[in-house]
Amino acid sequence: MSKTDQSTEEKIKDAAKKIFLEKGFGSTTTRDIAECADTNIALVNYYFRSKERLFQEVFKESFGETFLPVARILNDDLPLEAKIYKFVDHMTELLKRDPLLPMFVLSEMRGEHSKVCDMMTAIHQQEVNRFQQQLEEEAAKGNIRKTDFSQVEISLMSMVIFPFISMNMLKMKKNLTTEEFYQLMDERKKAIPEMILTYLRHK
Amino acid sequence: MSKTDQSTEEKIKDAAKKIFLEKGFGSTTTRDIAECADTNIALVNYYFRSKERLFQEVFKESFGETFLPVARILNDDLPLEAKIYKFVDHMTELLKRDPLLPMFVLSEMRGEHSKVCDMMTAIHQQEVNRFQQQLEEEAAKGNIRKTDFSQVEISLMSMVIFPFISMNMLKMKKNLTTEEFYQLMDERKKAIPEMILTYLRHK
DNA sequence: AATAATTTTAAACGATTGTTTAAAATTAGG
DNA sequence: CCTAATTTTAAACAATCGTTTAAAATTATT
Numbered sequence: 001m002s003k004t005d006q007s008t009e010e011k012i013k014d015a016a017k018k019i020f021l022e023k024g025f026g027s028t029t030t031r032d033i034a035e036c037a038d039t040n041i042a043l044v045n046y047y048f049r050s051k052e053r054l055f056q057e058v059f060k061e062s063f064g065e066t067f068l069p070v071a072r073i074l075n076d077d078l079p080l081e082a083k084i085y086k087f088v089d090h091m092t093e094l095l096k097r098d099p100l101l102p103m104f105v106l107s108e109m110r111g112e113h114s115k116v117c118d119m120m121t122a123i124h125q126q127e128v129n130r131f132q133q134q135l136e137e138e139a140a141k142g143n144i145r146k147t148d149f150s151q152v153e154i155s156l157m158s159m160v161i162f163p164f165i166s167m168n169m170l171k172m173k174k175n176l177t178t179e180e181f182y183q184l185m186d187e188r189k190k191a192i193p194e195m196i197l198t199y200l201r202h203k
Numbered sequence: 204m205s206k207t208d209q210s211t212e213e214k215i216k217d218a219a220k221k222i223f224l225e226k227g228f229g230s231t232t233t234r235d236i237a238e239c240a241d242t243n244i245a246l247v248n249y250y251f252r253s254k255e256r257l258f259q260e261v262f263k264e265s266f267g268e269t270f271l272p273v274a275r276i277l278n279d280d281l282p283l284e285a286k287i288y289k290f291v292d293h294m295t296e297l298l299k300r301d302p303l304l305p306m307f308v309l310s311e312m313r314g315e316h317s318k319v320c321d322m323m324t325a326i327h328q329q330e331v332n333r334f335q336q337q338l339e340e341e342a343a344k345g346n347i348r349k350t351d352f353s354q355v356e357i358s359l360m361s362m363v364i365f366p367f368i369s370m371n372m373l374k375m376k377k378n379l380t381t382e383e384f385y386q387l388m389d390e391r392k393k394a395i396p397e398m399i400l401t402y403l404r405h406k
Numbered sequence: 407a408a409t410a411a412t413t414t415t416a417a418a419c420g421a422t423t424g425t426t427t428a429a430a431a432t433t434a435g436g
Numbered sequence: 437c438c439t440a441a442t443t444t445t446a447a448a449c450a451a452t453c454g455t456t457t458a459a460a461a462t463t464a465t466t
Contacts (some may be wrong), residue, residue: 022314026230030424045425107310109371111225120375152393159358159367168312172323189355199398202405233454248455
């Protein structure tokens, strides 16, 4: 096997990530994954003990190692305006690379006792929120309006992430190609911070 | 059978709606639905010809008869400010009643050639957009800033709908009960229009 | 009351699911 | 080169999937 080839284990995990992200856990079969990895189903259970364990590895990697690091930009030590621009920019670039990631993560969290909820609490150790702290400080200094931090955080997340969750709907409604959709998302790198910051600074 | 009892057909459709919205098409079994409707699996296929057809009825009802009418508020003949407040209020109330609806609709649209895409185009006949027209008129009059309509529409939709899609994540992260979550959503009835209108009116 | 139409039941169908087995092929180590 | 460990293969496992069948029970019609 040449050096450029992936190991069988890697091919299977990559195939699993692709298919799980596309169809979700319930609609994905072990045979789907094996075929996509160009192997047989026995090898899937040889390297990963079960479909369930393979899924958990994919989920942990997608959420913990891909999404969370970008989300943590809000905890960076940066001025408010620069931080918001950086967050929207990096998150948009991540989602352009991995547009199915948010739907994958959130759809697997349907049902309060979903199999990923326990994993979430494990990964999501209570982190101090530098963003909240920052909004409160700037409001105290009179630089921005006093706001409910949660509302601002939710709105910011919503405006960046939701378009990718509703990507197919959007593309249909507005008759967009994938390229045109990504261009629309790029324009949001300015539009979203502008809206948030205009809101924070006025009235 | 007493008059207050539902017909078997209604019980099955209600059960199907409940389970499909909770788990999606792929993770729902005909036996799930039959058990939830307190009947047997043969009756599911007796009244609805297949799981597929039952799903399509549920989807069409959820999207076409529940979600779309509220979304069409943006086409109402109302002043801009009143319209935005009305849209956010009605959509929030709808989603408090049916919090799983957006995730259900959007998760079934994964994959460009999903089985609901054809249905969408059928339902979603090109509608004139009074909201876009209105934003352009007000901007021409100098009442609000000139904006890309799509960006405003996407942001508005995102801020209202996304919190319900990420409901479980939000409840976990912020340690919210269902009641506290709904209270947060109620507060957004003011916060969202304020942000949009502040943005439109300034600079 | 007798008959026809409708609704419900229990059982089974073949197909597909996740998983396991045991032998074959390949690679690694002495 | 021989042996041991690892990887790959083909086949099968029981369980569950969506769906169908045919008879039983119920309701409606005359």
